[in-house]
Amino acid sequence: MTAQHRFRIAVIPGDGIGQEVVPEGLRVLDAVAPGRFEYEHFPWGCQFYLQTGRMMAEDGLERLQTFDSIYFGAVGWPGVPDHVSLWGLRLAICQGFDQYACIRPVRLLAGVPSPLRNATPERMDWVVVRENTEGEYAGIGGRNLAGRGAGKQVAVQAGLFTEEGCERIMRYAFDLALTRRHKVTSVTKSNAQQYGMTLWDDVFAAVARDYPAVETEHWLVDAMAARFVLKPETLDVVVASNLFADILSDLGSALAGSLGIAASANLNPEGRYPSMFEPVHGSAPDIAGQGIANPIGAIWSAALMLHHLGLSAEGQRVMHAIEVATAAGQVPPDLGGRCTTHQVADSVIAALADQ
């Protein structure tokens, strides 16, 4: 890679506030690394579905395959069933591109109020590592027997846990812990789910033996929900299945101030496919179109993309600029401020210019 290398980014704003926060993330990317990115925009999402019957083009994955990364907004809109929109676009990309490691940092940013008493940036700094391709979101199951009459329908939704799938996400979590505070907590519900989740436990124990420098713990998900609230300072890397980590990371982001600031990376760590970067939040139809969506989740996700592309210094600059803006109270209504989406990004860009 030369200094002139331009990264090709596929941009999928999607629905609702995805359309509002993604352009702000792009402005920040261009401010921190001018000329380094070439964007191609894809109009996929619920409007595209209503026009074409598909959430993305038929050759969508083929087209995305050639990009360095994907920058995503959110998907989902009233009028299209949520399982259709999610499976037709976001999950299709995560699974199709084997983006098995979903990384969701939880950190209290400077100046952001937490609903927790005694919350400080030091006490609140952990990463949720979510298995992103199988588990409860494997899409295996079915519905039947509606023909037997009202009230007789049945549904089966299976969870898929493979030894290989468990092992690779755990190795990712342990490697990440080596760059942090050397602690990994595995979260399951293996007392009640005695097949898939005991396999998860066994693989966790086996992988842990390869990482003697990392402290390990095993917690049940219900107890972990309480621990997120009561003892967040004891967390470093939390690895969990697709569903559990999805729920826990929303809890974590709420404790860190708002769902609107939560960022995520969907990684194919081996680089066989492009990785995807997106805010954790959804399309928020309740506030879409008002210009008040918090863009920090999208901007933080852009910072994660910068790290992934090898532009770590630029990623750190963006994180610093976000905290300059939050510390100065330049925040939107979900964080108690009065700024618009655009003004928050303006503040981040101004802080970048001051560095």
Ligand SMILES: NC(=O)c1ccc[n+]([C@@H]2O[C@H](COP(=O)([O-])OP(=O)(O)OC[C@H]3O[C@@H](n4cnc5c(N)ncnc54)[C@H](O)[C@@H]3O)[C@@H](O)[C@H]2O)c1
């Ligand atoms: N990754 C995704 O694309 C994704 C994730 C979750 C939900 N969804 C979809 O989004 C739609 C709405 O779902 P939902 O309401 O459960 O979740 P949501 O995340 O869209 O909204 C939950 C609440 O948080 C608020 N919120 C979310 N992001 C915000 C932001 N950036 N700034 C300020 N406030 C914000 C919303 O106003 C809402 O009150 C559904 O169609 C759902 O399927 C998509």
